[in-house]
Amino acid sequence: MSAVATAAPERPAQAAGPTPRPRRRWTRFLLPAYSWLIIAYLVFPIAVMALYSFNKVTTGLPQVSFSWNGFTTQWYQEWSGVPGLTSSFWLSIRLAIAATLLATVIGTLLALALVRYRPPRFRGRVFVEQVMFLNIAAPEIVLGASLLGLFITITLARGFVTLLLAHVAFSIAYVAVTVRARLAGFDRALEEAAADLGANSWTTFRKITLPLIMPGILAGALMAFALSIDDFVTSNFVSGAAVPFPVWVYGATRIGIPPQVFVFGSVIFGVGILCAFASIVLSRRKA
């Protein structure tokens, strides 16, 4: 996910691409046409979702139907009409905020340790890196199942707490990796300058280090939030009575999806994509 934000700055000398000689006329359009086709394919299900969030329901039960019954904004007006769905949505938001805060702090501290200290001073760094890699690469179903095994063994009741513990556990490595990637070009001389000018280490951290690494921390926090709010596999294992949004929707597939699910999906998509576009435009202004 971080690739959008970290995309390399333009290299004007190389921007033209590898064209040894002018391409033949019609093949020139082959690759762009294909790429736009793939983009259309990626967008298509989302368009279907948005369209059918405006679909009338003719049967007695309010469920999304396969046939188009006419346009209505009823489901947007009654967006909170399914109590279980609404409460699961707010639970997911609360959970994602709490998990993001914890994971961002813990992950950033880890990233600082990994960037600044090498093996003679930081024994076990290689081991920490291997654990992080394993945590990112291992199948999520194994992590979720093993967490459930742990909670059962220590008889910890499943609910918000177990969800939070699990979400922070799978976010820390992602945050640390994202923050560390942004910390790579950090100039320690700036901190030394602050110290030379009489700042103590806390002031140096607050006034110099933190503002400089803030973009990296924000990218890490965004990553943690995205991972948490959309997590299904782990959450389904450890949720118990507290049901987050994706788990609720999954449960609803067996009894029929209320149209409000598409409303939530469309609105979340709209807000997310607007924020992303805004950040692209803003970063271009700065550049």
Place this chain on the structure above:
Amino acid sequence: MLAPYLLSLPAGVWLLALFLVPLVVMLSLSLQSCNPATGACVLTWHWAEFGQQLSLYHTQFLTSFYFAGAATLIDLVVSFPIAYWIAFYGGSKKNFFLLMLLVPFFVSFVIRTVVWEFILSDQGVVLGALKHAHLLPQSFHVLGTGYAVVAGLAYNYLPFTALPLYVAIERIDRRVLDAAYDLYATKRAAFTRVILPLTIPGLFAAFLLTFIPALGDYVNQVILGGTNNTMIGTVIQNSFLVTLDYPGGSALSAVLLAIALIGIFAYARLLGTRTIEEYL
């Protein structure tokens, strides 16, 4: 002196208690025998659990391999050209196109899969229209077959494939290509002998980041595949959440982890664990 350890202490404790310890607990659970009446489990070193589970569910493991493999292959083939195009011809719109690649991530994973169920259903927007136009027989269906599961997996994991490929292609030094052309390489030779070899780490990362999640996926299988073609993820979540057979589920999870570890170790050996951060 203590700084690196203090800084990594919270993460270390959290990952130890909620990542490494659970894996050990899982291994221990797989060797326990549980009393079905009371639910109490004791460690009996019951190694036979692995053999029993594998003989029961080896077809589900194979199905997972076929489906995840097919979806990964489709994703690699489908996303290579678009990653190439964005990296080489994206120009100033690179970030916009990358956002377009990530568009599925802005909709919840479960909702995406539900929408595919919706699209692929017998009277849905695609098949219904084709049947109405008599281009398909009325009996034609996709939902409930392996094709639907592979289609869902391929759609849901495409960004995981496309991004590492983009990163790898984007990093190729264009001067190497210029050199190839100066040495009279044809376009085909430049592609197969310069671009492709240079993207191998990215291809490997893309494979790992797509295949391993797809291998353990059960959402696509349950929603799109119905009761047919059960994948191993479905069996594991059933053992843990429906039949409450913790030793059985743990044994299957351990086997799945062991299979994934082969790929993970190969990656770490060949490319190093740190390179993964470039592809996330």
